[in-house]
Amino acid sequence: MPSDMKERIAREFVELVRTKPIDRITVKDVVEACHITRQTFYYHFQDLLDVIDWSLHRAMEELVEKSLQMDSREEVMELFLSGAVQARGMIRKLLSSQLREQTERLIMGAVRSYFQEMVDRRELLQDVSRLDAQVALDFYTFAVVGVMVEYCGRPNVDIKRLAGQLIRLMDGSFLRED
Structure with missing residues (x-):
């Protein structure tokens, strides 16, 4: 499951990049796109x-x-x-x-x-x-x-x-x- 979550987070990040400049993408954006908590994001990735x-x-x-x-x-x-x-x-x-x-x-x-x-x-x-x-x-x-x-x-x-x-x-x- 953790690997699946990592893949999901990475996939959502790529989707955000398609619509928004990278410098404007935040952890909050990724968290909201994945419908997860910040704690879940930081469990899998540092930044x-x-x-x-x-x-x-x-x-x-x-x-x-x-x-x-x-x-x-x-x-x-x-x-x-x-x-x-x-x-x-x-x-x-x-x-x-x-x-x-x-x-x-x-x-x-x-x-x-x-x-x-x-x-x-x-x-x-x-x-x-x-x-x-x-x-x-x-x-x-x-x-x-x-x-x-x-x-x-x-x-x-x-x-x-x-x-x-x-x-x-x-x-x-x-x-x-x-």
Whole structure:
């Protein structure tokens, strides 16, 4: 039941974001939309940023699980980019709110966790030093989040093409001359 309540609170927060600027949404608004007490809200979350953080981590967990069932890196990247396109309204509102810095940190952290999970599960980067692996993870995190934010905000992004371009950049074939 607590997880159901967390999902309900997160869902209502997203609904409020559709109709109201994020900076104007209060815990009281969420409590009223959910028909719960403030005590119930604070039992599950510390504040609204905690709701955003929980939602992001939940979405990343789902992405990791889905991606492990996929055969190619292109499919995984398409899944990732599709999620960003679907959430572009929310992402745009968060990044233009007073929560921008915290949101950037949360998105970077969630994407970094995703990459770390993929590296661990697929046993990648084992032939490089731990420090080199950390730099590689940071590089790919910043690159993918930057491209995601820039391109997924565009109205007619070709996800399949963009995913292919990112994969070619990551494996180095984008810059090689044949």
